[in-house]
Amino acid sequence: MIGDVHGCYESLLQLLEVFPSSAQLVFCGDVINRGPAIEATMLLVWELVCKGRAIWLRGNHEQHLINCLEADHQDCRAALLSIDTYRQLGDELAREWLGRLKGLPLVYKANGWIATHAGLDLNGNPDLSIRNSFWEDYDGRYGRVVVAHTPRPQVERHRHIVMIDTGACYGGALSAYCPESDAVVQVCGDHRLKKRWSADLNKLKEVVPREMTTSSPSVLAKPC
Ligand SMILES: [Mn+2]
Numbered sequence: 419m420i421g422d423v424h425g426c427y428e429s430l431l432q433l434l435e436v437f438p439s440s441a442q443l444v445f446c447g448d449v450i451n452r453g454p455a456i457e458a459t460m461l462l463v464w465e466l467v468c469k470g471r472a473i474w475l476r477g478n479h480e481q482h483l484i485n486c487l488e489a490d491h492q493d494c495r496a497a498l499l500s501i502d503t504y505r506q507l508g509d510e511l512a513r514e515w516l517g518r519l520k521g522l523p524l525v526y527k528a529n530g531w532i533a534t535h536a537g538l539d540l541n542g543n544p545d546l547s548i549r550n551s552f553w554e555d556y557d558g559r560y561g562r563v564v565v566a567h568t569p570r571p572q573v574e575r576h577r578h579i580v581m582i583d584t585g586a587c588y589g590g591a592l593s594a595y596c597p598e599s600d601a602v603v604q605v606c607g608d609h610r611l612k613k614r615w616s617a618d619l620n621k622l623k624e625v626v627p628r629e630m631t632t633s634s635p636s637v638l639a640k641p642c
Pocket of ligand 1: 448477478479535566567568
């Protein structure tokens with residue numbers, strides 16, 4: 419499982435070097451936007467998908483781009499221009515991606531665990547932007563759920579939920595997590611973006627309710 423890449427192409431290249439070509443990868447959504455090399459990142463991940471090496475789950479950023487590309491009203495032009503991916507790719511290229519983006523699955527189901535971008539609603543359906551209500555209410559009925567979406571200082575396990583987004587595009591790390599072994603592999607995110615977003619990752623410790631049991635899986639390799 420790989421957390422939000424957000425256009426951090428160089429970091430993704432470094433991370434992929436760690437894995438053998440036989441490794442099955444699942445990108446947990448938000449491959450696009452924010453970072454400096456969005457098209458290169460999309461092409462790299464899509465190549466892995468085409469080779470059968472990776473699953474690219476849909477994140478709220480991919481969903482927003484789909485919605486804006488499909489919208490047929492005056493406001494959509496302004497909305498599109500506010501999207502990094504659209505600005506970097508341009509109109510023609512962005513529209514070429516629409517079919518592929520619409521085909522991205524919302525959830526990946528494995529034996530004993532599932533993955534989706536942000537979490538599940540009360541009916542067990544993927545919700546690409548959900549936060550607190552999922553963290554507080556999820557009772558483990560669908561097994562362990564691996565999510566990204568909310569950056570954390572480290573990969574963290576909260577009862578039945580594992581959060582793997584470590585804010586690569588905010589100057590944090592790009593993390594990969596293996597649900598079978600509980601291992602984490604990390605490389606540095608894009609530190610050039612830290613200033614732009616001025617996010618202090620330590621402040622994120624307060625995002626998740628403190629009463630939830632927290633533990634960090636062991637980090638196997640951290641070439642940062
Ligand atoms: Mn997200």
